[in-house]
Amino acid sequence: MNDKSASKSAGHDLDGNATRERILLEAARLFRQHGYAATTLREVADAAGVKAGSIYYHFESKEQILGEVLDKGIKIVYETVRARIDALPKDAPWRDRIAAGIEGHLWGMLHHGDFTSANMRIYGQIPESAKAKHRVVRREYADYWDQLLQSALAAGELRADASTTIIRLFVIGALNWTVEWYNPERGSFQDFARQITAIIFDGILVHEKSLGTQ
Amino acid sequence: MNDKSASKSAGHDLDGNATRERILLEAARLFRQHGYAATTLREVADAAGVKAGSIYYHFESKEQILGEVLDKGIKIVYETVRARIDALPKDAPWRDRIAAGIEGHLWGMLHHGDFTSANMRIYGQIPESAKAKHRVVRREYADYWDQLLQSALAAGELRADASTTIIRLFVIGALNWTVEWYNPERGSFQDFARQITAIIFDGILVHEKSLGTQ
DNA sequence: GTCTATAAACTGATAGAC
DNA sequence: GTCTATCAGTTTATAGAC
Incomplete structure (x- = not known):
């Protein structure tokens, strides 16, 4: 809570932790x-305003940077989704919880696009060692959605003729991909989230009488 | 129609064109x-059973290989979709045409996963020069779906409270991503396509009376 | 905490033998 | 049509000055 600009006495450093964060942010942007x-540490260093050698003061290796970028991509989204759903009344219907989850997933993703898009684009292309470490947090988030969907199914709010696994994979996959084509100039984020939720809930066809969102 | 194993008289070649195809296939697999x-031409050469230098007899550069892999990824899907839709009766309802398009897109994609997944994964990561060339065939396929959806909208079969552009981007994006998680061991392809189509048409929630697919 | 300098390995692409 | 050999440039990571 006190003065954060208290600089060290030695050399020509200002704030080591800020440099570390800048490296992570630029790495995410370039990985994406x-x-x-394809991303060289020289590029990351240039973008972060330091020299290549300096990166090794903050990180042990390129793969450690990758690990932090990947984890951050999921965690931002996961935390936003939980916050949105926890803010609902205890007795909120499952459809409202799912809607809050969709909105949270979109919000977290589109407001931290470099981390989430980097995660999505490169996860399939990284060494198995990096994948293995990252799989834990991925599995956690998937389980969270599985429980949500299974509860909705048990309450009779979710369609029963498709497996909840396929529903989760389809919905999360579709949401994830929006970061590749979302264009804020086409309208407000709220309106965008509303349209996506409507399509996921009720489909793309016209129905005589929709009991989904109205 | 005659003997295809008629080999040349010189050196130790068998069939030049087959080698070319093998290079493309292995390149797609490794790009994906x-x-x-990250993919080196030495890796591609090894996988294709030739030496690195030999690649330059069949291709001018690494970027030319990339171009052919990208185009093939879209064209396979585009041609399958058109074949499915053209096979329908002239007066088929738009919902049937869209269903045929979805099934064709899934089929083309999941049966040529290396080309389509490579396309999807790396398109956002390649030099602008390669993107520019590839954009033409991408735009063509997008236009094809836009016309399909706008016709369905004009006929009153498509929901009108979301733009056709967003519907196209959402649906195609969701379909594309299935190649990342589709698992043939979970059931037949036909059953998979049926579930995906049902979700896209009618949504994930339960509706009192669905007029979509039955 | 950041720098410069450098090691050891790898890259796309070319030249020319067979 | 495929090979070997090689060029010129780039890569991650380390060592040590400041």
Whole structure:
């Protein structure tokens, strides 16, 4: 809570932790843009305003940077989704919880696009060692949605002629991909989230009488 | 129609065109697995059973291989979709045409996963020069779906409270992503396509009376 | 905490033998 | 049509000055 600009006495450093964060942010942006292997540490260093050698003061290796970028991509989304759903009344219907989850997933994703898009684009392209570490947090988030959907199914609010696993994979996959084509110039985020939720809930066809969102 | 194993008289070649196809196939597989920049031509050559230098007899550059892999990814899907829709009766309702399009898109994609997944994964990560060339065939396929959806909208079969552009981007994006998680061991392809189509048409919630698919 | 300099390995692409 | 050999440039990571 006190003065954060209290600089060290030695050399020409200002704030080591800020540099670390800048490296992570620029790494996410470049991983998203060019892929993991294609991104050189020199590029990351240039973008973060330091020299390549300096990166190794903050990180042990390129793969450690990758690990932090990947985890951050999921965690941002996961935390936003939980916050949205926890804010609902205890007796809220499952459809409202799912709607809150969709809105939270979209919000977290589209407001931290470099981390989430990097995660989505490069996860399939990284060494198995990096995948293995990251799988834990991925599995957690998937389980969270599975429980949500199974509860909705048990309450009779979810369609029963498709497996909840396929529903989860389809919905999360569709949401994830929006970060690749979402264009804020086409309208407000709220309106965008409303349209996506309507399509996921009621489909793309016209129905005589919809009991989904209205 | 005659003997295809008629080999040339010189050196130790068997069939030049088959080698070319093998290089393309292995390149697609490796681009999908590790990304474009991360894949070395030595790896491609090894996988295709030739030496690195030999690639340059069949292709001018790494970027030319990329171009052919990308185009093939879209064209396979586009041609399957058109074949499915053209096979319908002239007076088929738009919902049937869209269903045929979805089934064709899934089929083309899941049966040529290396080309379509490579396309999807690396398109956002390649040099602008490669993107520009590839954009033409992408735009064509997008236009095809836009016309399909706008016709369905004009006929009153498509929901009108979301733009056809958003519907197209959402549906195609969701379909594309299935190649990342589709597991043939979970059931037949026909059953998979049926579930996906049902979700896209009628949504994930339960409706009192659905007029979509039955 | 950041720098410069450098090691050791790998990259796309070319030249020319067979 | 495929090979070997090689060029010029780039890569991650380390060592040590400041």
